Amino acid sequence: MSRASRKGFVIAIDGPAGVGKSTIGTLVAKELGYRFINTGDMYRALTWKALEEGIDTRDGVALTRLAERLAWDFKANEDGVIIRTVIDGHPVTTQIREERVGMNSSLVAGVPGVRRKLRALQRKLGNQGSIVMEGRAITTVVFPDAAFKVYLDASIEERARRRTKQLRGGGKKADLSKIRESIIQRAMQDLQRRINPLRQAEDAVVIDSTSLTMLEVAGKILELVRRKR
Numbered sequence: 323m324s325r326a327s328r329k330g331f332v333i334a335i336d337g338p339a340g341v342g343k344s345t346i347g348t349l350v351a352k353e354l355g356y357r358f359i360n361t362g363d364m365y366r367a368l369t370w371k372a373l374e375e376g377i378d379t380r381d382g383v384a385l386t387r388l389a390e391r392l393a394w395d396f397k398a399n400e401d402g403v404i405i406r407t408v409i410d411g412h413p414v415t416t417q418i419r420e421e422r423v424g425m426n427s428s429l430v431a432g433v434p435g436v437r438r439k440l441r442a443l444q445r446k447l448g449n450q451g452s453i454v455m456e457g458r459a460i461t462t463v464v465f466p467d468a469a470f471k472v473y474l475d476a477s478i479e480e481r482a483r484r485r486t487k488q489l490r491g492g493g494k495k496a497d498l499s500k501i502r503e504s505i506i507q508r509a510m511q512d513l514q515r516r517i518n519p520l521r522q523a524e525d526a527v528v529i530d531s532t533s534l535t536m537l538e539v540a541g542k543i544l545e546l547v548r549r550k551r
């Protein structure tokens with residue numbers, strides 16, 4: 323049976339930066355034979371393109387126009403699990419992970435016109451079913467009726483430690499205290515913005531992963547899905 327013909331659930335995951343949403347979401351999607359998308363990559367891709375074109379990341383009108391004008395495409399990797407964002411024919415992967423892109427993307431994601439465009443793209447992907455989608459406002463705004471809504475959390479210390487380990491693992495230099503500062507700053511921006519700030523959906527299952535491994539958290543989500551099945 324093709325992926326499209328066995329329409330499964332939408333599993334929506336929200337949570338702050340560095341909490342492990344992507345690692346956990348990918349583990350869950352693999353296990354269920356679902357697709358996985360990190361919607362932060364869509365905001366990052368737009369931000370990267372805006373920086374490349376010299377667009378001011380506080381200019382909401384120009385950013386909305388850019389989001390509308392770009393050709394957005396979503397391509398699965400070889401094993402069909404992880405969906406990558408492709409803009410104007412270019413897959414964006416490594417360039418969107420830069421710190422300047424991360425910081426600016428938090429501002430870009432606060433622009434109503436940008437959110438409207440990306441929300442429409444996210445709903446189109448999600449409506450095909452059998453997908454794990456992570457980001458911010460996925461459980462509250464994009465898919466408030468998702469079959470599974472999970473809010474992941476972890477202490478700032480632990481999130482900074484994980485992010486440092488991840489960067490060092492990728493051969494990059496990483497300073498724990500600088501990373502902690504940047505995590506705190508971005509969390510504040512995401513929590514305090516006027517449009518779709520990060521918040522817990524009332525009916526989301528909250529999982530604190532501070533003292534759990536990624537596998538343990540994925541196991542908890544899979545358990546929820548199996549119970550419902």
Ligand code: DC
Pocket residue numbers: 339340361362363365366424427428429431432456457458459460508512
């Ligand atoms: O998950 P991330 O750190 O790669 O996301 C980059 C930025 O995009 C982050 O500051 C929050 C924002 N974002 C959002 O507002 N809504 C989403 N669905 C995903 C990300």
